[in-house]
Amino acid sequence: MKSRLHDVWAADRGALNGWLSIPSTVTAEITALQDYDSLTLDLQHGLVDYQSALELMQAVTGYGKTVLARVPWNEPGIIMKLLDGGALGIICPMINTAEEAARFVGACQYAPRGYRSSGPTRAGLIYPDYFKNANDTIVTLAMIETVQAVDNLDAILATPNLTGVYVGPGDLAVSMGKPPALDHTDPEMAGVIDGILQKTKAAGLKCGMHCLNPPFMADAVKQGFDFLTLASDVRIFTAAQAAGVAEFRKLGGGDR
Amino acid sequence: MKSRLHDVWAADRGALNGWLSIPSTVTAEITALQDYDSLTLDLQHGLVDYQSALELMQAVTGYGKTVLARVPWNEPGIIMKLLDGGALGIICPMINTAEEAARFVGACQYAPRGYRSSGPTRAGLIYPDYFKNANDTIVTLAMIETVQAVDNLDAILATPNLTGVYVGPGDLAVSMGKPPALDHTDPEMAGVIDGILQKTKAAGLKCGMHCLNPPFMADAVKQGFDFLTLASDVRIFTAAQAAGVAEFRKLGGGDR
Amino acid sequence: MKSRLHDVWAADRGALNGWLSIPSTVTAEITALQDYDSLTLDLQHGLVDYQSALELMQAVTGYGKTVLARVPWNEPGIIMKLLDGGALGIICPMINTAEEAARFVGACQYAPRGYRSSGPTRAGLIYPDYFKNANDTIVTLAMIETVQAVDNLDAILATPNLTGVYVGPGDLAVSMGKPPALDHTDPEMAGVIDGILQKTKAAGLKCGMHCLNPPFMADAVKQGFDFLTLASDVRIFTAAQAAGVAEFRKLGGGDR
Amino acid sequence: MKSRLHDVWAADRGALNGWLSIPSTVTAEITALQDYDSLTLDLQHGLVDYQSALELMQAVTGYGKTVLARVPWNEPGIIMKLLDGGALGIICPMINTAEEAARFVGACQYAPRGYRSSGPTRAGLIYPDYFKNANDTIVTLAMIETVQAVDNLDAILATPNLTGVYVGPGDLAVSMGKPPALDHTDPEMAGVIDGILQKTKAAGLKCGMHCLNPPFMADAVKQGFDFLTLASDVRIFTAAQAAGVAEFRKLGGGDR
Amino acid sequence: MKSRLHDVWAADRGALNGWLSIPSTVTAEITALQDYDSLTLDLQHGLVDYQSALELMQAVTGYGKTVLARVPWNEPGIIMKLLDGGALGIICPMINTAEEAARFVGACQYAPRGYRSSGPTRAGLIYPDYFKNANDTIVTLAMIETVQAVDNLDAILATPNLTGVYVGPGDLAVSMGKPPALDHTDPEMAGVIDGILQKTKAAGLKCGMHCLNPPFMADAVKQGFDFLTLASDVRIFTAAQAAGVAEFRKLGGGDR
Amino acid sequence: MKSRLHDVWAADRGALNGWLSIPSTVTAEITALQDYDSLTLDLQHGLVDYQSALELMQAVTGYGKTVLARVPWNEPGIIMKLLDGGALGIICPMINTAEEAARFVGACQYAPRGYRSSGPTRAGLIYPDYFKNANDTIVTLAMIETVQAVDNLDAILATPNLTGVYVGPGDLAVSMGKPPALDHTDPEMAGVIDGILQKTKAAGLKCGMHCLNPPFMADAVKQGFDFLTLASDVRIFTAAQAAGVAEFRKLGGGDR
Numbered sequence A, B, C, D, E, F: 001m002k003s004r005l006h007d008v009w010a011a012d013r014g015a016l017n018g019w020l021s022i023p024s025t026v027t028a029e030i031t032a033l034q035d036y037d038s039l040t041l042d043l044q045h046g047l048v049d050y051q052s053a054l055e056l057m058q059a060v061t062g063y064g065k066t067v068l069a070r071v072p073w074n075e076p077g078i079i080m081k082l083l084d085g086g087a088l089g090i091i092c093p094m095i096n097t098a099e100e101a102a103r104f105v106g107a108c109q110y111a112p113r114g115y116r117s118s119g120p121t122r123a124g125l126i127y128p129d130y131f132k133n134a135n136d137t138i139v140t141l142a143m144i145e146t147v148q149a150v151d152n153l154d155a156i157l158a159t160p161n162l163t164g165v166y167v168g169p170g171d172l173a174v175s176m177g178k179p180p181a182l183d184h185t186d187p188e189m190a191g192v193i194d195g196i197l198q199k200t201k202a203a204g205l206k207c208g209m210h211c212l213n214p215p216f217m218a219d220a221v222k223q224g225f226d227f228l229t230l231a232s233d234v235r236i237f238t239a240a241q242a243a244g245v246a247e248f249r250k251l252g253g254g255d256r
């Protein structure tokens, strides 16, 4: 089960992750053509449900990116469906307690490690020896994005077979009484996030974060982050469309 | 039949047209949220067929843009289907002779002007008094994109009820033995295109062109163009994705 | 190849035809549950293209109605695809000359009668002995809906293997300089339509018509029509939605 | 965040709600063209899942109706996905206890009021200042449709930030040992429902109900109901199709 | 509510069940054309979600097979949606305790037997007197596929209104520390499975199993099994494609 | 523009072609996982239209097969759309004259060789230097499948830039007054087909044929054929489903 993300991590480098929120095989394939290490299908806040996710996974298969999926909620049905469909990892939102983390990781692991049901319909077609390798390959990232999760971080990090955590800076800010935002630089938010990073690395786990801008992301790798997401297809497309139109309008476009 | 494009033209201004090549209601809606005057669904080189086009037209309806469609070829079946579906105009590729122009325009006009079949299933739902107003509202733009078309331009421009022409700089270049490109500045291409513009304006018709960059487009309006397309959703998305990834990689992104 | 429409005609009765313009298997199945003799998928003015049409044909298969399709235009590609997909007949719009009629019917008939290509992928699955029976079963209805068609009617009716004609009262009115309408009762339109009926019946062919209201339709059967369409799913749904809302509003609905 | 439903309620009037059970943008758009105040996508008993719901929300955006969604069950994943997709409110079935009500409302409210995760991908595009306004705008209607819910009504109504309740007369009847039906007039059912209305209004909350016929609905507004649903697209279409066919058959349609 | 599966069981015969994992109405219809007694849509390990499942159910309706669905997990939302969509039964994975069995069966039964919500949108259209007959017709099969489930089998079998159990040999093997496989013949697995069969039959309930090969299946019927699944559309298609290609390659196909 | 089909031909070997008639990315991907050299999407008799074809092309991209498409008819619109979508070649049905062949090939070639319009939206993304290489890479196969085509074969083979021919044995049989069949062994059919092969090879062009069984195909390669199709996904799936069910029934499956 070859995976670029695992190779990047084996080289102790930070991975560049693309984010797919648009239910279109076309935007997915264009994204897959770029030099990302992994791609995450967002079934939580993205406009994507299982059937679209399956098509997106098929459309990006040829481009050598590791495919992950963020699920809408910590529910075994959708977690297992996405793994059976070929995702090599799951990002689970709102993991606030060790019990929730155990339930999440268990859904991703076959017995005796967990309670994942066997039947990797597409995964078994595209990966040789899937059953033998799945438990050791599947990436599980628990989202740390509330004050409660930060409080429970030690226990969460102790979950067997958890790959790591994924910081959700938007929800974390909301949980701390602030408006949602990414790429935080104010000391309070930055401090909390650095605390998550330090504990996660100390536990020997991977630490990822949702970001917006390449400079912030490159810096985060240097601080120790292992997995950084570049905005999302929705944000990138919206910004680019807006920029072109604004440039035309600013030039007096339309005026003779 | 209110139409922003008609209002822009009534004010003798140049219209900013968005281009939809992606068969996704999400990218279409995001595009429709921008300050475009019109949107064109590209069923020729775009990755869009009728059924997707219908959904795109529905998804952008609320944003007040005039919706046009470029058809795959000069065939009455698809032209009429798109008009029935609510497009207020058609861009027809590869109009090289007056006879082809007449066949195109006839497909867009009810008798006695043309041979369009009556049955505006969606158009009749969303536009009051559709039958009464359609013939005078529907925009017909013939693409001028070959040497043959340039040679026949006078006859093409004489087609009754033709709204105007749309310059296809890529195909025009190919037809002249050059690689396809947009935003031509070399004197030969620029000269041919200016010739099209002058003849079209002299005939009292509208002149549009497929472009890439806002400065070129703003300049084209000043030269007399009435309708300028900003690249396409595919180009805009691809460029923006590539730029973000390149910035991260250039910053040594991934390196500790 | 059992077909309720053929049975109705064998009993010399008029057939009740339902009209599917909505690309939804749900509305199609609901329509198929009603006591129609046949159902026509409208790929011309309906909001339906081939891929949707295939799904609609599958969704209505269990309900014993004969399935026909109206094509967007007289083009062999789409005619043959719909027959291969399981349609037992084609309604072709805008047949104005004998040559057009021959081209249409030829596309529906295997050699030596016509030039239909063999490969009935779904039709061959659902109908036993398809190749042997297709030529004698496939229904071909040429739309007579212009002054030119009326003028050429004798020649059109002489087309070998043509099943009959289908009157398009809306387009016929437009062609005669009137607004499009159905269920014509004014003497001029009624006279022209009766002329079509008499010639068609005299030629031993079937005569159908697009209608709106049951009383007009029941009367048309008595006049000799063989195939009457009850409005369309779009019209029926729109009228019913509007009626319910209007009743509520008229009752002062919303007022305390 | 302009919303017609909020305007109707601000004027202390009863709102007319349309009900979308068909996964078709065409029937949705036709419904949106009518004079409804709001539209509810039914993901519970309707034939609609998330991906279709997204397309329906896009297709009706231009018509100024407030869009709500009924979820299949009280699960945070789908509730949040629909809100992120642009629904301005949620109807949650089978709320039988105060605990269930709190879990439901919490999924619809950002901290500190609830536990909704931030990431309004489409909602943020179409509504300015979404985060600031969402908590005060999102409509939450708990379905009261079992004997248990009626017994626990006081506690349910005390749920902070609950907008109101929506009576499900069909399930309520089943729960009381009767066959499912709407527009109840028998004294026992009518009495229970009136009890729900009185308590809900006394608590200062909104009271809605699923209905069938405009006269019953208009009367319900006068009794104090704030939100009345007119059957569903499935019922309306089925009844209208059946009526037309029955009329033709009754007229001896088909007989010469 | 006519059902071939119920007829087969009434004749005390073993039913042949087809398995639909491919989200395609075409493969579903081809499968429905075969001599199966029932068809199960697999929403757990199959590549099928609700919206596809609905289309599959519509596509197979005309072929007289009883339609069941396996849900992704024991969640009432999706169970009820599938029943409302017309499935006549549910196979629920991973039922390990009597409490889980009761929750599953309750979701399939209207009060007073269970807590299924009333609103059989499609089921009510296609089955007369649905509400009256549903509780006695709906098939509920609990999957027994873990050591825990085997341990709790007596209590599970005591669940009121449970139709029977469905053995999942793959997961059962995993739970017992073996690789997943079907058609087990080793004594340990065969013994456990026979134990399930004996207890289930002794309880007067139906016993089904997921299988691979017809001889194993025919034998299982003779042992007492009531419901046997022939592999899946994915396995059947993959094997057949591979066999044809292998035969060509083995023949030196491609060599001159 | 790497292409396995071109490599096979460069080694003067016969290519094994898979045939996609099912509009499902799942069956397409399973087919692409097999050891085919190329895959052809059938938009003529297959149940596939453009929008599905695009998704199929995306789903098979990662498996290194050369992708071709058969168009419904010799129409430039759909030919160019499929090439723009990434197909590396076109099979065109019913090429009966040199004029038709020239029209077909011209639609596949940029000026000055042909009249293909430039705008390879997806092809340009996935193939570097597409415009420079397309004319020399695109495969054009004219179907020879009527008596008329056989009569005109010399002239058809003289078409500049034609890659070769593809024998349609079913239609050829029909054209010769026989029932449609594949893998002909009767001397008359075999003789005509051998004549096509000899002339095509003598002209230095490629010769392909639609076949059913691997032994016939392996033999055809030895006779000189360059491109052999193994039945179709529909035939393969139908036969395999039927075989499994028949085996169970023959074993008395279902009997105790």
Ligand SMILES: [Mg+2]
Binding pocket: A093, A145, A168, A170, A171, D117, D118, D119
């Ligand atoms: Mg979050």
Ligand SMILES: [Mg+2]
Binding pocket: B093, B145, B168, B170, B171, F117, F118, F119
């Ligand atoms: Mg062009």
Ligand SMILES: [Mg+2]
Binding pocket: B117, B118, B119, C093, C145, C168, C170, C171
């Ligand atoms: Mg007409």
Ligand SMILES: [Mg+2]
Binding pocket: D093, D145, D168, D170, D171, E117, E118, E119
């Ligand atoms: Mg209810």
Ligand SMILES: [Mg+2]
Binding pocket: A117, A118, A119, E093, E145, E168, E170, E171
């Ligand atoms: Mg299992």
Ligand SMILES: [Mg+2]
Binding pocket: C117, C118, C119, F093, F145, F168, F170, F171
């Ligand atoms: Mg052929």
